[in-house]
Amino acid sequence: xxxxxxxxxxxxxxYMRARRIVFSKITQVARSFGFHEIDAPSxxxxxxxxxxxxxxxxxxxxxxxxxxxxxxxxxxxxxxxVSRMIAAxxxxxxxxxxxxxxKMWRYEEPQSGRLREFYQFNADIFGISNIYADAExxxxxxxxxDTLGLxxxxxMRVSDRILMExxxxxxxxxxxxxxxxxxxxxxKIPLQIFREEMLKxxxxxxxxxxxxxxxxxxDVDVVLNKFPxxxxxxxxxxxxxxxxxxxxxxxxxxSIVRGLAYYTGIVFEAHDAKEEFRAILGGGxxxxxxxxxxxxxxPAVGFGMGDVVLELMMxxxxxxxxxxxxxxxxxxxxxxxxxxxxxxxxxLRRKGYIVDIELQDRSLSKQMKYANKLNAKYVIxxxxxxxxxxxxxxxxxxxxxxxxKIEEIH
Ligand code: HAM
Numbered sequence: 195x196x197x198x199x200x201x202x203x204x205x206x207x208x209y210m211r212a213r214r215i216v217f218s219k220i221t222q223v224a225r226s227f228g229f230h231e232i233d234a235p236s237x238x239x240x241x242x243x244x245x246x247x248x249x250x251x252x253x254x255x256x257x258x259x260x261x262x263x264x265x266x267x268x269x270x271x272x273x274x275x276v277s278r279m280i281a282a283x284x285x286x287x288x289x290x291x292x293x294x295x296x297k298m299w300r301y302e303e304p305q306s307g308r309l310r311e312f313y314q315f316n317a318d319i320f321g322i323s324n325i326y327a328d329a330e331x332x333x334x335x336x337x338x339x340d341t342l343g344l345x346x347x348x349x350m351r352v353s354d355r356i357l358m359e360x361x362x363x364x365x366x367x368x369x370x371x372x373x374x375x376x377x378x379x380x381x382k383i384p385l386q387i388f389r390e391e392m393l394k395x396x397x398x399x400x401x402x403x404x405x406x407x408x409x410x411x412x413d414v415d416v417v418l419n420k421f422p423x424x425x426x427x428x429x430x431x432x433x434x435x436x437x438x439x440x441x442x443x444x445x446x447x448x449s450i451v452r453g454l455a456y457y458t459g460i461v462f463e464a465h466d467a468k469e470e471f472r473a474i475l476g477g478g479x480x481x482x483x484x485x486x487x488x489x490x491x492x493p494a495v496g497f498g499m500g501d502v503v504l505e506l507m508m509x510x511x512x513x514x515x516x517x518x519x520x521x522x523x524x525x526x527x528x529x530x531x532x533x534x535x536x537x538x539x540x541x542l543r544r545k546g547y548i549v550d551i552e553l554q555d556r557s558l559s560k561q562m563k564y565a566n567k568l569n570a571k572y573v574i575x576x577x578x579x580x581x582x583x584x585x586x587x588x589x590x591x592x593x594x595x596x597x598x599k600i601e602e603i604h
Contacts, residue, residue, distance in 0.1 A: 201310030208517040215515040220315050223338045229293040229317050234275045240265040246274035248455030254300040268299035272316045280320050281487030288321025307472045307503040318496025325429050327495050328460045329436035335497050336442045343513030352462045353450040365400045371455050378453045408449040417446040456480040475499030522547040524565035528577030535576035
């Protein structure tokens with residue numbers, strides 16, 4: 195037997211229906227925040243990610259040489275593509291608020307919350323450098339999770355790369371990207387390895403100070419009190435105040451730096467409050483990416499949320515939609531009345547109902563059993579009564595059955 199590849203999913207109708215409900219709730223919230231939907235290619239030149247995302251993600255690409263000899267890859271993320279799309283359109287009125295829900299691919303070790311093919315919801319705002327845009331995207335991310343029934347079951351952790359960068363600069367770190375990469379791994383690797391890795395960048399005493407700083411977690415004001423007052427601490431306090439107006443509260447956590455190379459300011463991740471799963475979503479500000487495509491400097495902030503951890507969380511919390519198929523009507527047919535039955539199905543389909551119809555010539559009892567499996571709400575039995583322009587309609591929930599005029603059925 196040819197097996198399905200590891201880290202990929204077959205999605206059957208019952209499961210697909212539940213996913214569709216969740217996906218449409220997510221996009222509805224994004225629309226309510228004034229974001230507009232886009233889509234983009236699933237394949238890009240590998241260089242796009244080499245230049246824009248950093249080496250970590252390039253190691254994880256599903257890449258290959260195509261028939262034209264180009265090094266290309268299935269997209270591992272969308273941010274470079276969306277930035278290119280922004281750069282290509284000089285006519286856009288800023289701010290631009292876009293969302294998308296593409297499939298993407300990463301050649302990672304499949305494990306809980308991580309697959310090789312997943313969907314990732316993306317929402318980004320382009321053209322706004324002030325903290326109002328950061329607040330709007332963080333509020334959107336939280337509103338989505340709240341709407342899906344996860345309120346209080348996740349923690350939104352926010353940090354600031356500028357504050358961390360200032361600290362690392364004061365420690366004479368030159369390779370900021372390298373240092374951030376190790377800090378990002380801090381919770382995933384043993385402390386000893388973290389120390390050894392950090393020693394490549396800073397002295398042992400400084401590693402100690404850094405470790406202590408990474409422990410700072412909690413209320414924004416409490417954490418910021420540990421830093422000298424600066425323009426930056428003011429901005430972060432403002433972010434907290436703005437989010438309060440959105441009805442959202444976040445935790446300030448300096449250990450969040452994010453693995454991707456392009457972030458330049460606020461970074462954030464939503465985590466399972468019970469700490470069972472990996473990050474539900476992650477994002478931040480990336481003010482320097484769009485200009486790499488030859489456009490005017492264009493500030494940007496946004497996030498990506500995969501469908502995998504989200505689903506695990508929703509299942510555990512009992513808020514994942516029921517997995518079943520269903521139809522509004524099943525049209526059952528008495529032998530000799532197929533044409534009339536098709537006409538009845540047509541009429542109901544045009545009214546917007548989901549209607550299935552018998553496609554074999556089974557006995558009525560078999561048709562009823564089948565309708566039951568489909569979770570049909572009603573069965574319409576088309577037979578002799580059609581001569582009086584009527585049919586027998588059975589309510590599958592109550593078992594009640596009555597003859598109705600065709601035009602009365604709705
Ligand atoms: P990221 O942290 O690499 O950021 O991914 C964001 C989210 O995508 C993760 O929190 C997780 O939900 C999901 N994800 C990532 N890898 C996998 C995987 N192998 N399997 C399942 N889910 C996964 C980015 O991709 C940024 N481009 C997000 C962004 C948009 N930043 C600004 N705008």
